[in-house]
Amino acid sequence: MSEIEEKSIRFVLKNYKHGVFDTRKAFHEWKNKHDIHTRKRHIGYYWSGVAASLLLCIGTYLYWNMREDDAWMRIAAAGNVMEYMLPDSTFVTLSPHSSLKYRPEVFRKEQREVVMTGKAYFRVHRDAAHPFSVTGQYAVAKVLGTSFQIDETLSDSATEVYVSSGKVLFAAKGENDGVVLTKNMQASLIRGERQPHIVAPQTPNPAAWAAGKFVYEETPLPDVLEELSDYYHVKLTATNADKTLSAEFETDDGVDVIVSLLEESLGVKIEKE
Structure with missing residues (x-):
C-alpha cells in the first residue's frame, strides 16, 4: 500500500x-x-513520525537561535515552522521569521509572560494561579488555559487573535479593557486604537498551519x-x-x-x- x-x-x-x-x-x-489490514504498521509509522518531528524541533531549536542573556531566554524561527515547549508545559508553534522571549527566573514562579514578534500559536497549560500572557508589538492576550493564535504579520499596523479553544482576553497595550474571545472567534486591533473589534475569520481554520x-x-x-x-x-x-x-x-x-x-x-x- x-x-x-x-x-x-x-x-x-x-x-x-x-x-x-x-x-x-x-x-x-x-x-x-x-x-487495509496494517494497524501495527500504522502505529510504527506514527511513532517514527513523532521521532522525526522531535529531532527536527531539537535541531531547529539548537541551530537557529536560543540564548539566555540579560535574564531573557530568546527563541527565534528562521525559514521554517518551529515548535517549542515552555517551562510550564505550554506548547508554542512559531511561524517562519517569528520569535519569542521570556524570563526563566520569574516564569511561572511569579508570572507567565512571553513577548513575541511575528505569528505564533499557543497551547497554554492551565494554571489558575498564574495567568498566561502574550505581549506583541501593539497588543496583549491573557489566558488561563486555551489554544489560540496571535498574528502581527498581516500588516505593519494590526494585530489579530484567533481562538481555537478556551477563552482569551485581547486588549491593546496599556489598556485594562478589551474583548473576550471564545472558540472560533477572531478579533483585530488597529495600531493607535484602544479597543480591538471582532471580525469574522477569513477561513474555517485560520490556525491549520500550526494545529x-x-x-x-x-x-x-x-x-x-x-x-x-x-x-x-x-x-x-x-x-x-x-x-x-x-x-x-x-x-x-x-x-x-x-x-x-x-x-x-x-x-x-x-x-x-
Missing part, C-alpha cells in the same frame, strides 16, 4: 447527514477497496475548496458545489488524497489547476 493511501484513512469519523462528507463511509469503502489539521462542521463545499486552494497553493473548483462538509483531517494528508476522498464521498468532480 502506498503512502498516499495510508494518509487517506487518518480521518476522525463524523455522523453522516445528507449532502455531508461521510468520513465513516469513505473509510470503509477505501478499506474494502485496498484491503496540523482541518476541521469542518457542515461547512459549504466552496469555502472548503477555497481554504484548501490557499493552503496548498493550487486552484480547486467543483461541479455540484451546493453541498456541505463535516470532517476532520490532517494537513499532511495532502491535497490529492483530500480531493480524491471528496470526489468519491460527495459525488462531485473537482478540477485542480
Whole structure:
C-alpha cells in the first residue's frame, strides 16, 4: 500500500447527514477497496513520525537561535515552522521569521509572560494561579488555559487573535479593557486604537498551519475548496458545489488524497489547476 493511501484513512469519523462528507463511509469503502489490514504498521509509522518531528524541533531549536542573556531566554524561527515547549508545559508553534522571549527566573514562579514578534500559536497549560500572557508589538492576550493564535504579520499596523479553544482576553497595550474571545472567534486591533473589534475569520481554520489539521462542521463545499486552494497553493473548483462538509483531517494528508476522498464521498468532480 502506498503512502498516499495510508494518509487517506487518518480521518476522525463524523455522523453522516445528507449532502455531508461521510468520513465513516469513505473509510470503509477505501478499506474494502485496498484491503487495509496494517494497524501495527500504522502505529510504527506514527511513532517514527513523532521521532522525526522531535529531532527536527531539537535541531531547529539548537541551530537557529536560543540564548539566555540579560535574564531573557530568546527563541527565534528562521525559514521554517518551529515548535517549542515552555517551562510550564505550554506548547508554542512559531511561524517562519517569528520569535519569542521570556524570563526563566520569574516564569511561572511569579508570572507567565512571553513577548513575541511575528505569528505564533499557543497551547497554554492551565494554571489558575498564574495567568498566561502574550505581549506583541501593539497588543496583549491573557489566558488561563486555551489554544489560540496571535498574528502581527498581516500588516505593519494590526494585530489579530484567533481562538481555537478556551477563552482569551485581547486588549491593546496599556489598556485594562478589551474583548473576550471564545472558540472560533477572531478579533483585530488597529495600531493607535484602544479597543480591538471582532471580525469574522477569513477561513474555517485560520490556525491549520500550526494545529496540523482541518476541521469542518457542515461547512459549504466552496469555502472548503477555497481554504484548501490557499493552503496548498493550487486552484480547486467543483461541479455540484451546493453541498456541505463535516470532517476532520490532517494537513499532511495532502491535497490529492483530500480531493480524491471528496470526489468519491460527495459525488462531485473537482478540477485542480
